[in-house]
Amino acid sequence: MSLLLVLDLAGTFVFALSGATAGVERRLDLFGILVLSFVAGNFGGITRDLMIGAVPPAGIGDWRYLAVSLLAGVITFYRYGAVDRLRSPVLLFDAAGLALFAVSGAHKALVFGLNPLMAALLGMLTGIGGGMVRDVLLANVPTVLRADIYATAALAGAAVVVVGELLKLPPTATTIVGALLCFGLRLMALRRGWHLPVARPERSPDQQQSRD
Amino acid sequence: MSLLLVLDLAGTFVFALSGATAGVERRLDLFGILVLSFVAGNFGGITRDLMIGAVPPAGIGDWRYLAVSLLAGVITFYRYGAVDRLRSPVLLFDAAGLALFAVSGAHKALVFGLNPLMAALLGMLTGIGGGMVRDVLLANVPTVLRADIYATAALAGAAVVVVGELLKLPPTATTIVGALLCFGLRLMALRRGWHLPVARPERSPDQQQSRD
Amino acid sequence: MSLLLVLDLAGTFVFALSGATAGVERRLDLFGILVLSFVAGNFGGITRDLMIGAVPPAGIGDWRYLAVSLLAGVITFYRYGAVDRLRSPVLLFDAAGLALFAVSGAHKALVFGLNPLMAALLGMLTGIGGGMVRDVLLANVPTVLRADIYATAALAGAAVVVVGELLKLPPTATTIVGALLCFGLRLMALRRGWHLPVARPERSPDQQQSRD
Numbered sequence: 001m002s003l004l005l006v007l008d009l010a011g012t013f014v015f016a017l018s019g020a021t022a023g024v025e026r027r028l029d030l031f032g033i034l035v036l037s038f039v040a041g042n043f044g045g046i047t048r049d050l051m052i053g054a055v056p057p058a059g060i061g062d063w064r065y066l067a068v069s070l071l072a073g074v075i076t077f078y079r080y081g082a083v084d085r086l087r088s089p090v091l092l093f094d095a096a097g098l099a100l101f102a103v104s105g106a107h108k109a110l111v112f113g114l115n116p117l118m119a120a121l122l123g124m125l126t127g128i129g130g131g132m133v134r135d136v137l138l139a140n141v142p143t144v145l146r147a148d149i150y151a152t153a154a155l156a157g158a159a160v161v162v163v164g165e166l167l168k169l170p171p172t173a174t175t176i177v178g179a180l181l182c183f184g185l186r187l188m189a190l191r192r193g194w195h196l197p198v199a200r201p202e203r204s205p206d207q208q209q210s211r212d
Numbered sequence: 213m214s215l216l217l218v219l220d221l222a223g224t225f226v227f228a229l230s231g232a233t234a235g236v237e238r239r240l241d242l243f244g245i246l247v248l249s250f251v252a253g254n255f256g257g258i259t260r261d262l263m264i265g266a267v268p269p270a271g272i273g274d275w276r277y278l279a280v281s282l283l284a285g286v287i288t289f290y291r292y293g294a295v296d297r298l299r300s301p302v303l304l305f306d307a308a309g310l311a312l313f314a315v316s317g318a319h320k321a322l323v324f325g326l327n328p329l330m331a332a333l334l335g336m337l338t339g340i341g342g343g344m345v346r347d348v349l350l351a352n353v354p355t356v357l358r359a360d361i362y363a364t365a366a367l368a369g370a371a372v373v374v375v376g377e378l379l380k381l382p383p384t385a386t387t388i389v390g391a392l393l394c395f396g397l398r399l400m401a402l403r404r405g406w407h408l409p410v411a412r413p414e415r416s417p418d419q420q421q422s423r424d
Numbered sequence: 425m426s427l428l429l430v431l432d433l434a435g436t437f438v439f440a441l442s443g444a445t446a447g448v449e450r451r452l453d454l455f456g457i458l459v460l461s462f463v464a465g466n467f468g469g470i471t472r473d474l475m476i477g478a479v480p481p482a483g484i485g486d487w488r489y490l491a492v493s494l495l496a497g498v499i500t501f502y503r504y505g506a507v508d509r510l511r512s513p514v515l516l517f518d519a520a521g522l523a524l525f526a527v528s529g530a531h532k533a534l535v536f537g538l539n540p541l542m543a544a545l546l547g548m549l550t551g552i553g554g555g556m557v558r559d560v561l562l563a564n565v566p567t568v569l570r571a572d573i574y575a576t577a578a579l580a581g582a583a584v585v586v587v588g589e590l591l592k593l594p595p596t597a598t599t600i601v602g603a604l605l606c607f608g609l610r611l612m613a614l615r616r617g618w619h620l621p622v623a624r625p626e627r628s629p630d631q632q633q634s635r636d
């Protein structure tokens with residue numbers, strides 16, 4: 001559990017970095033950036049905890065989640081230039097955060113007695129939740145809905161944890177393999193521009209009619 | 213309960229269809245469409261379950277909700293042309309979904325001991341939640357806030373269930389009447405362009421000043 | 425507790441007014457305005473209650489929250505001109521609502537056993553939640569992310585309540601002092617245009633690249 005907590009906090013930290021960076025680019029003030037850091041870093045985990053009945057959620061009940069979120073926000077605010085130059089490492093960390101949240105989310109859901117299929121789903125939601133709310137708050141369509149292999153990678157990582165549990169494999173090993181699989185898939189997608197097929201509407205999307 | 217479950221899953225299916233169709237029009241990839249299908253189909257019910265303390269929510273704890281959501285997404289993705297030609301039937305199913313969620317939501321809230329007024333309110337929220345989050349994720353103002361009789365129809369259907377409970381009428385009968393009332397109101401509004409009054413700001417909306 | 429309930433309902437009322445006014449400016453119909461009034465007035469409190477395990481949330485389980493929300497919506501709809509001329513008083517009430525929710529949120533979180541730091545955080549979230557969801561539903565970047573001292577004021581007010589609890593000071597006194605502090609900070613920020621520092625991206629925000 002201690003290993004998972006460390007990885008979980010690391011995931012919170014890198015998602016908070018992504019929220020703070022997006023906030024700086026939108027010229028938010030310091031507090032807006034800190035709010036966005038906290039929300040991006042903790043929304044996924046808080047949603048997961050509410051759904052499995054773990055109240056209060058760790059992101060609210062444990063001060064360390066707040067601390068790493070604010071740290072990420074403050075660093076980004078005062079050292080935006082440095083963070084911006086780190087673009088490649090940030091994407092690396094972001095993929096790591098996705099991986100860590102996916103496996104820790106699946107693991108926690110299993111502990112709270114969800115069935116295996118739903119534990120994998122909840123692991124995926126934990127991974128993608130933070131980026132989703134970050135984009136919604138900035139009035140953008142969430143990246144997860146548009147991007148190349150992102151939610152797919154999270155689901156794959158979570159599935160490894162769940163299948164390992166079904167086969168009674170040692171949890172530490174499956175956690176590491178699941179996280180590496182998600183991380184690797186996401187990195188490959190970024191490097192090589194992999195993506196899933198897109199449906200072709202027969203009408204142009206500009207001709208969208210209001211449907212209701 | 214078995215009848216309600218079938219209707220509930222049917223409601224999930226048609227809301228998932230609406231999410232998937234909106235996703236195709238925005239040119240999301242396959243996974244983005246599946247995520248949007250799941251969220252549109254299940255957000256209302258999950259929110260309702262969290263508020264009445266039914267944890268884990270049915271949308272997370274019962275695989276059938278996931279299955280019908282994904283089915284709707286996959287059908288839309290591979291058969292978009294067919295779904296698009298079905299426009300009128302889809303609106304019909306959408307109205308049916310609103311009706312089914314409104315009555316099943318009110319019913320479930322009563323079972324969990326909410327007072328009657330709030331059960332009707334929660335039934336309405338269950339009905340409108342899915343479409344609301346679908347539009348927010350695509351960075352649109354939710355249709356429910358702009359459209360003709362939509363939330364009103366959901367509230368009317370939920371109210372029938374609640375009033376029936378107060379008068380000790382048979383639940384199956386009031387559920388069917390409530391669903392038909394909501395469905396009918398919504399269809400009539402669509403057919404005839406009914407809508408509620410709109411307030412006329414004295415200033416033009418283009419002159420909006422930031423209020424804060 | 426009775427005093428807190430009155431203040432809580434007053435806060436709900438003024439946030440509902442802000443939601444309704446924003447809805448009128450977007451030309452929503454009557455029901456859209458009522459939905460937005462309810463959501464803006466109650467989202468913060470409902471989120472708080474879900475996180476501390478107070479189920480069903482007061483905004484759903486107690487009809488008075490619904491009543492004051494609808495009252496605010498109806499008044500705004502039929503008397504928009506009057507509300508619009510009241511612009512300055514509305515901002516006054518909005519600051520009061522922020523203050524009341526921040527202190528009542530922190531108080532309630534302490535009662536439910538959260539640790540002091542997290543109780544202050546949750547008080548702040550209760551205060552800012554309603555305006556945040558109002559803006560998201562209208563597809564805007566939330567004011568709290570952009571504005572001068574807003575979340576900061578809420579946090580300061582909540583912190584007074586929490587520190588008072590730690591020092592065993594009388595709760596009524598610290599509640600009043602916390603609310604006045606938040607209210608005063610927010611008013612001063614509005615009057616004098618105070619704001620927190622903004623980070624300067626080295627690149628123009630117009631050159632934003634998609635980061636993922």
